[in-house]
Structures are given as structure tokens and as C-alpha cells.
Amino acid sequence: MPSFLLVRFSFSKTIGQNHGMNGTEYQTAVRNEPLSRRSFLGVLLGFGSVVVGSALAIPLIRVALHPLLSKTTETGWSDVGKADEFASITGPIKKLITVEQRDGWRKIVSEKAVYVLPAKDGAMRVLSPICPHLGCSIPWVEAKQQFVCPCHNAIFGVNGARVGGPAPRAMDDLECKIDNGMLKVRYQYFRQLIPTKEVLA
Amino acid sequence: MADARNSESLGKRCYNWLDQRTGLGSLMHEALDEPIPGGARWAYVFGSVLLFLFISQTVTGIFLALYYVPTADHAHTTVAYIVKEVTGGSFLRSLHAWGSSAVVIVLILHLTQTFLYGAYKGRREVLWISGCALFGLMLAMAFTGYLLPWDQKAYFATTVGTNMASEVPWIGSMLKRFMRGGNEMGTLTLSRFFVAHVFILPAIILGFIASHVYLFRKAGAAGPPSEHPIEPKLPTERFYPKQVLMDTAVALIMICVLGLLSHFYPTELGPQANPADTQYVPRPEWYYLPIFQWLKYFKGPLAVVGIVVIPALTAVLILALPFIDRRLERRPWKRPIAVGIYFAILGTLITFGLLSKREDRLDPAIAKQVAKQNEETEQFMRAPFEPEAAASSLSAPAVVVALDPVAAAGKKVYDAESCDACHGENGVGTNVGPKLAGATAQKSAEELTKLLRHPTEKMLAGEMKAVNVSDEELKALVAYIKSLK
Numbered sequence A: 001m002p003s004f005l006l007v008r009f010s011f012s013k014t015i016g017q018n019h020g021m022n023g024t025e026y027q028t029a030v031r032n033e034p035l036s037r038r039s040f041l042g043v044l045l046g047f048g049s050v051v052v053g054s055a056l057a058i059p060l061i062r063v064a065l066h067p068l069l070s071k072t073t074e075t076g077w078s079d080v081g082k083a084d085e086f087a088s089i090t091g092p093i094k095k096l097i098t099v100e101q102r103d104g105w106r107k108i109v110s111e112k113a114v115y116v117l118p119a120k121d122g123a124m125r126v127l128s129p130i131c132p133h134l135g136c137s138i139p140w141v142e143a144k145q146q147f148v149c150p151c152h153n154a155i156f157g158v159n160g161a162r163v164g165g166p167a168p169r170a171m172d173d174l175e176c177k178i179d180n181g182m183l184k185v186r187y188q189y190f191r192q193l194i195p196t197k198e199v200l201a
Numbered sequence B: 001m002a003d004a005r006n007s008e009s010l011g012k013r014c015y016n017w018l019d020q021r022t023g024l025g026s027l028m029h030e031a032l033d034e035p036i037p038g039g040a041r042w043a044y045v046f047g048s049v050l051l052f053l054f055i056s057q058t059v060t061g062i063f064l065a066l067y068y069v070p071t072a073d074h075a076h077t078t079v080a081y082i083v084k085e086v087t088g089g090s091f092l093r094s095l096h097a098w099g100s101s102a103v104v105i106v107l108i109l110h111l112t113q114t115f116l117y118g119a120y121k122g123r124r125e126v127l128w129i130s131g132c133a134l135f136g137l138m139l140a141m142a143f144t145g146y147l148l149p150w151d152q153k154a155y156f157a158t159t160v161g162t163n164m165a166s167e168v169p170w171i172g173s174m175l176k177r178f179m180r181g182g183n184e185m186g187t188l189t190l191s192r193f194f195v196a197h198v199f200i201l202p203a204i205i206l207g208f209i210a211s212h213v214y215l216f217r218k219a220g221a222a223g224p225p226s227e228h229p230i231e232p233k234l235p236t237e238r239f240y241p242k243q244v245l246m247d248t249a250v251a252l253i254m255i256c257v258l259g260l261l262s263h264f265y266p267t268e269l270g271p272q273a274n275p276a277d278t279q280y281v282p283r284p285e286w287y288y289l290p291i292f293q294w295l296k297y298f299k300g301p302l303a304v305v306g307i308v309v310i311p312a313l314t315a316v317l318i319l320a321l322p323f324i325d326r327r328l329e330r331r332p333w334k335r336p337i338a339v340g341i342y343f344a345i346l347g348t349l350i351t352f353g354l355l356s357k358r359e360d361r362l363d364p365a366i367a368k369q370v371a372k373q374n375e376e377t378e379q380f381m382r383a384p385f386e387p388e389a390a391a392s393s394l395s396a397p398a399v400v401v402a403l404d405p406v407a408a409a410g411k412k413v414y415d416a417e418s419c420d421a422c423h424g425e426n427g428v429g430t431n432v433g434p435k436l437a438g439a440t441a442q443k444s445a446e447e448l449t450k451l452l453r454h455p456t457e458k459m460l461a462g463e464m465k466a467v468n469v470s471d472e473e474l475k476a477l478v479a480y481i482k483s484l485k
């Protein structure tokens, strides 16, 4: 142990005795409360404060962490329309859906367009109209029987497959299901400019 | 040997290091070595417990503010969100609400102890006055906090409370409008009460607490009633450790009680305030019931006596107590008149409170309405949380219905030409195209037609191409765009 610490220590100890309390007061303190008792009570007090503190802290932490503790507010299912409505369609049909998103104590309702494709082997498909190139919404061009993006002319077939243009992949399928005769879809956004479909958080 | 001694005293060395730089030692000495004549007693815990409760109210209040919004259209939803959705939110809100009741109870205990022990005597006038101010400020905290949830009982209780202000002579109606931020209760009232509850009152209270503690230390602990208030003779004991331990123990019990109450009797939230409801029977929180009952006896022109004159006189009397009662005698059995008056006032308040409860029970019309209100509160508490629709949310179908035939034809063109691809459904705009709704209303039909046929450089750069449709269709399109709001 370096010796200067020792010197420092004994020095400050002398100071401590002369500081704060005058001689008689210090004497009384010692007489009234033997040091061991004082420090025992000190430990008890410290322990008590820790218990009190943590008892108070737990509900506070729980409240502050609520956004992490509750399940993430992912988009729910939106109704597209009655399933029979799409039973005999021959080409893509544009439908407007209402998407409800939770933002804390608010709900944000917005309208989005989706394309319902004719069912193949009984399986329904719903496409997102957002171009996988740079995100314009793609119209269905009846005359050409193709999806043609107005921004940079990406072209997709009736089933959304990539035909030509700058888009790196086919149009994106949205998760869908038939529930009680109602076609439902989960509206999501996907990362642009990459060849694979990846959900944007 | 030397090593062992050094490692033992590492904590002490750190402490000394800090002490030399901060004066922590003398600070601790100042805080903990206050001498108490006659030694520590359970009777002296109330002041520390109040301080502890104030800290607890501050901290729980801050965490409630994480989710609370103080405007008339969101306050109730956000409190419902805290109660029904936020993890542990109902518990925290209950802690805060039960805590406010605890503050009032401990205030009364603190006051009673000070009074019985004659601890306001002997050069303690200013200390007493600062305590009275703190009492009033705490009641103001309870009054302003009560409105914040903006449910039925909050709204109507505060309506009555602010109405009372108008009984003050000369400035009454001005005072009421000042408190409400207008003639009626509304979102400005809520803002005012929020600012008072969260910023102004706590800041003032903090100042008064500091002065109260300082003045208490200046005058010194009074000790038991037999002690001389100015020159104590009993042997003293220091504040630390015994009194500190007693204070902490009571604070700990306090937390446990508040926690149990909050868990088993969570504070409820009623349905949102409905100013149009004329049936509602407003009832204040329990600690305001005596005043509420008291005011029933002063109707019409007498109201000013009940609301202003008598309370003001009482306040002055209480404030002036150490100036009126100047004897140094502290033992309560030697001051029967003072003690008698104190308990007469306390007893009257309790009686009034109980009377108010009894009258409500005995009046069938009121009992029925109160039962109905309780049932509505239960119903609201059982219902799942209903999020509020954001103002920016769309309800597009309504827009389409209102279109005239030309504009309706224009909408077909708009959709067929994929204008919606960039400008969004009904021209609300997307991240690639600007919003048309509203933005195009100032432009004339001619200007719009020209822009659509011959887009500007800026438009072309943004991928906006010239529209290639018949004149007829373009006219319809322009009509449609102009109709967008």
C-alpha cells in the first residue's frame, strides 16, 4: 500500500474529529449512543430505506416500461369484403380497406387500396399496390391486362409477377384469410429496392 | 497489518475525501444531530411522514404525467388508458389518489399533535404560519388535482367549487372567470388546474417546506408538553438514529397501507364529463364534505357569510393563534379552553361530514341518483378501453357521397388515370405526391386545367406528367379536384 495514502488517511481522520462537532458534543454522542449501536441502527435504517425505495420503485418502473411490456401494436386484420364477392372475378379488383393502427391511447384509421386476385385452387391472394421499386402505387391497366407503375414503368403480370422495368421483385402479397365468410387482410409495408420481400417494422 | 487497516477503512477514506470537498460531514451533522429534548417519540413522526408523502405524491404524479394529456378532449381518454391499459397504471393512479387522502389525514394528525403539545409556543409564530400556509396549499393541491381525470364527478364537483368563488364580494364573478378561464367550465379550466397542480402549487409548497424545516430547526424541537418552549432543560437525544428510525418505520407502514388500499380498492374512473347532464348529483371528496354540508345552511343572501366571512375569520383566528395564546404553558390539561375549542371545531367538522353522508342516504331521490351514478361508474370500469380516433384519421366515403355529378365523373377519371397512385385516395397525398385536397381550392379552374395539360418544370421533375384525356374528362377532373377538402 503506497505510504502517501496512509498519511492522507490519518490526516483526514484528525480533521474529522475536530470538524462538525465540538468536543463536549462529541463526548455526549459517544456516551448516549455507543458507536456499535449507532452503526447497527444505521445498517437497519439503510436496509429499511432500500426496502422502502424498491417498494416504491417497482410500480413506477412497471408504468414507465409499459410500452415494452405490452405486446407491440402490430396492425390487425382489416375487412376487404365478403368472400363470395370475389368468387367469380376474372381479373384483379381494387378494394379500399380501412386500416386501424394504435398509437398509445389513440387509434389512427386510414384507408389503403389493395388488389384482390382471382382465386386459384381455392386460395385467395391479395396484393399490395405499393411498387417494390420506389413506392408509387401501381394501377391496374385493364387495356393491357398488366399492372403498370406510373413512376418508372415497372410492369407486372395479372398475378403480380414481375414482367419488366426497374422493380427488383414481384408485387408483394399481403397476408390474408377468410374468417366467417369475410376476406380479411393484414396491411403491411415492405422494404423497397431489394429482391426479397421484407416487412418494414 | 497496514494493508488490513487500509482496506478496512476504504469506505471511511472515500467519505473523508468527499467530506473535504463537499462539507458532507457538517451537512449530515446539521441534518441528523438535531437535539430533541426528552428524546425520540412516536408522537413526533408526522412531520417527516408528511415530507415523505409529498415526495411520494411528486414521484407518482410525474409518472402519471407520462400518459396524461391535459385537454378537455383527451384528458378522460388518457386517464382511462392509464387505468385500463397501462401496466400497473391503475395501481399507480390509486397510490396517488389514496396518497392525497393520506396527506390530509396526516396533516390533521400533525396539526393536532402540534396543538396538543403546545409546540407552536415560544417564538414559533412564523413556523406556525408557514405550517398553516402548507395546510392551505395541500388542500389546493387536492382541489386542483380532483378535476384532472375529467369524469362526471370531477367536472361537477369543480363546477360547484368554482361557483363558490363567485360569492366573494366585489371580485367574485371575476375570480370565478379567472379560475375557469371563461364563463363556463371547459378545456381552459383544465389547463389552468393542471398548471396550478403540476407547476405552480408544487413550487410554492417546496419553498414553504424548506422554510418550515428551517424555522423548525431554528426554533429547535419543542419536546414534551412539560418542557419549557424557549429554554429546554430535559436531557437531549439526537434526531439520528432513534427518531429517524421511528419516522422511517411509520413511512414504511404508510407505504404498505397505501399499497394494500390501492391493490384492493383501486380508484375508479367514471364516465367522461357530460356538461349537458342536468341530473348529476355532485359530491366532493371526503375531506371537503364538512364544508359542503356547512354551505347548505347558508342559502341566498346569507351565502356570502357561509362561504366567505366565517371561513375567512376562522382562517385569521387560526393564523393568529400563537399571537393570541401567548402564555408559555404547554400542558394541554392546563389549557382547557384552547384544547376545548380545538376539539369542538374538529368534532363539528366530523359531524358535518357524517351529516352530509346521512342526508344523502335518507333522501330517496338523491340516494337513487347516487346509486345510479355509482352503477354508471362500475359499468364504465367494466367496459374495455376505447381508443380515441385521431383527428387526422380518414373517413373518406363521406366525401364521395357529397359530390355533384360532374365531380363524381371526375373521380372516375382521377382513379382511371392513377392520379391516386401518387396523390392518394381522394387527394390526401402520399409520400411521393403532394396533397391535393384543400391545396387546389384557391386556384381557378382555368389555372388547374393549364397545369394539368402543361405541368411546370418543378412538377415534371417530381414525375408529374401531363394528363392525356379528352377536354370533357379534364373538366370533370378539375371539378373533382376542386371539390376535395
Ligand code: FES
Pocket: A131, A132, A133, A134, A135, A136, A149, A150, A151, A152, A153, A154, A165, A166, A167
Ligand atoms: S416506383 Fe414503380 S417503377 Fe419506380
